[in-house]
Amino acid sequence: MADQYAHSGEDKRPTETPAIRWEEPPEGPVLVLLDQTRLPAEEMELVCTDASALVEAIRSLAVRGAPLLGIAGAYGVALAAVRGFDVDEAAAALAGARPTAVNLAVGVRRALGAYRAALAEGGDGRRAAEAALAAARALHREDAxxxxxxxxxxxxxxxxxxxxxxxxxxxxxxxxxxxxxxxxxxxxxxxxxxxxxxxxxxxxxxxxxxxxxxxxxxxxxxxxxxxxxxxxxxxxxxxxxxxxxxxxxxxxxxxxxxxxxxxxxxxxxxxxxxxxxxxxxxxxxxxxxxxxxxxxxxxxxxxxxxxxxxxxxxxxxxxxxxxxxxxxxxxxxxxxxxxxxxxxxxxxxxxxxxxxxxxxxxxxxxxxxxxxxxxxxxxx
CATH class of the missing domain: 3.40.50.10470 (Translation initiation factor eif-2b; domain 2)
Structure with a gap:
């Protein structure tokens, strides 16, 4: 599910409105995307609460660009894990959302690998979700x-x-x-x-x-x-x-x-x-x-x-x-x-x-x- 809200883009540099960010409001973790289909007319953000909303955002080019797609894919796996959805199903949908951009599948595999490794080491779902999120954050930092x-x-x-x-x-x-x-x-x-x-x-x-x-x-x-x-x-x-x-x-x-x-x-x-x-x-x-x-x-x-x-x-x-x-x-x-x-x-x-x-x-x-x-x- 994706919600949307807008804000003025005046007097800001591009990096002051990040293209992607992870947030944890009281109602649960979300992935927030700057909707690039609305630029330059307005800066509108999409709030994704599940992987299916992120898949749609990827296909519609609301979020795009090879490196960022890798980051988005990793966060999408983490979002599914943290919110208790089927992680394998989410990973498959995300990896196939745009076939040419190899970074998307790389990011998905990295977070999915961290998730599975945590489970294999005896961790519960919460610990595995934390591992997936840590992998996504590391990829985000490394890309910068x-x-x-x-x-x-x-x-x-x-x-x-x-x-x-x-x-x-x-x-x-x-x-x-x-x-x-x-x-x-x-x-x-x-x-x-x-x-x-x-x-x-x-x-x-x-x-x-x-x-x-x-x-x-x-x-x-x-x-x-x-x-x-x-x-x-x-x-x-x-x-x-x-x-x-x-x-x-x-x-x-x-x-x-x-x-x-x-x-x-x-x-x-x-x-x-x-x-x-x-x-x-x-x-x-x-x-x-x-x-x-x-x-x-x-x-x-x-x-x-x-x-x-x-x-x-x-x-x-x-x-x-x-x-x-x-x-x-x-x-x-x-x-x-x-x-x-x-x-x-x-x-x-x-x-x-x-x-x-x-x-x-x-x-x-x-x-x-x-x-x-x-x-x-x-x-x-």
């Missing part, structure tokens, strides 16, 4: 720390590749505090460059059809005082041709073992443009986004979303008339092709930036070594 390290590694890489400074960076979709326990992935790198006085311009793709760039990245950039400009996705080519882009920074929802990167649809065309124009194409993502069990790009399951997201336009607080709740922009009955993601092959990726360091050139061997190093670090 990883975000800060990615920002540092990414800024160092930008400075190395672009020694003249005054970086003009193009980004796609949304990769800031709204997708992370910290300040984000690719956006966090741009934000670090801004704070260091080395960001000349952030070019923001609007990111059709759901406008995560226009609604969310522009929202975060404005609140951070960054110099940014919004453009339609199909205007990016003219920017490259005019020599106005120094680097592309994107996030990832899944990175295959060979270095193929699944990210918001529209990322692959940017990689092709970047290669033609000799511009670095940089992916920023935590190590948990690398999936050794997915051998290559062709093995990545790409989520197909409802056609009405293309045939209709929705906007927060706008009057609506379409079958999907939006304003119709195509004739009734029009079929739409609406993949949520596309896949960029590793040969088009200049570097992958993670909290454990930078992989460049991107190869299966380098990624395997990165993951092994991350496991050794975690085991200490």
């Amino acid at each position: 720390e990883a975000s800060a390290r990615m920002a540092g590694h990414g800024l160092a890489l930008l400075d190395e590749l672009l020694p003249a400074g005054g970086h003009r960076v193009l980004t796609h979709c949304n990769t800031g505090a709204l997708v992370s326990g910290g300040e984000g992935t690719a956006f966090a790198v741009a934000l670090a460059a801004h704070r260091a006085g080395r960001l000349r311009r952030l070019w923001v793709d609007e990111t059709r059809p759901l406008l995560q760039g226009a609604r969310l990245t522009a929202y975060e950039a404005a609140r951070s005082g960054m110099a940014y400009t919004l453009l339609t996705d199909n205007a990016a080519g003219s920017l490259f041709a005019a020599g106005e882009v120094d680097a592309v920074l994107i996030g990832a929802d899944r990175i295959a073992a060979d270095g193929s990167v699944a990210n918001k649809v529209g990322s692959y065309p940017l990689a092709v443009l970047a290669r033609y124009h000799h511009v670095p194409f940089i992916v920023v993502a935590p190590v948990t986004t690398v999936d050794p069990d997915t051998p290559d790009g062709a093995s990545i399951e790409v989520e197909q979303r409802a056609g009405h997201e293309v045939t209709e336009i929705t906007a927060p607080q706008a009057s609506v008339a379409g079958a999907g709740g939006g304003i119709a922009v195509a004739p009734l009955g029009t079929q739409a092709y609406n993949p949520a993601f596309d896949v960029t092959p590793p040969e088009l990726v200049t570097a992958i930036v993670t909290e454990e360091g930078v992989v460049s050139p991107v190869t299966s061997e380098a990624l395997a070594e990165l993951c092994a190093r991350a496991r050794r670090t975690t085991a200490r």
Whole structure:
């Protein structure tokens, strides 16, 4: 069950209204989400009291972004455990809510593993629920720390590749505090460059059809005082041709073992443009986004979303008339092709930036070594 309440977003930075938080009011623990479908018109929060409400929030994109989905999945398992629901059933529903984002299943498995381990050690349901919640909180904290390290590694890489400074960076979709326990992935790198006085311009793709760039990245950039400009996705080519882009920074929802990167649809065309124009194409993502069990790009399951997201336009607080709740922009009955993601092959990726360091050139061997190093670090 999800309840909803709104509050003004004026005079706040993005990090002051967290994208996700655990609360324990007198009536019982809840998971509170900033409803990203309502931004930038208003900051409205969803209060989830069970895993099914969280699954719906994930599917509707009220909560989104690979790292944050991992955190949400872990908290969802803990919520089911604390409230006495079927934990295995909740975990299965959560892990399958969005198939491309590997972090979601990773977060679910981590909290579920802690829950089962506590039971195996002779703990009761309460102790097992506490273990699941502790695992979710640890993942939340670790993601914030990883975000800060990615920002540092990414800024160092930008400075190395672009020694003249005054970086003009193009980004796609949304990769800031709204997708992370910290300040984000690719956006966090741009934000670090801004704070260091080395960001000349952030070019923001609007990111059709759901406008995560226009609604969310522009929202975060404005609140951070960054110099940014919004453009339609199909205007990016003219920017490259005019020599106005120094680097592309994107996030990832899944990175295959060979270095193929699944990210918001529209990322692959940017990689092709970047290669033609000799511009670095940089992916920023935590190590948990690398999936050794997915051998290559062709093995990545790409989520197909409802056609009405293309045939209709929705906007927060706008009057609506379409079958999907939006304003119709195509004739009734029009079929739409609406993949949520596309896949960029590793040969088009200049570097992958993670909290454990930078992989460049991107190869299966380098990624395997990165993951092994991350496991050794975690085991200490």
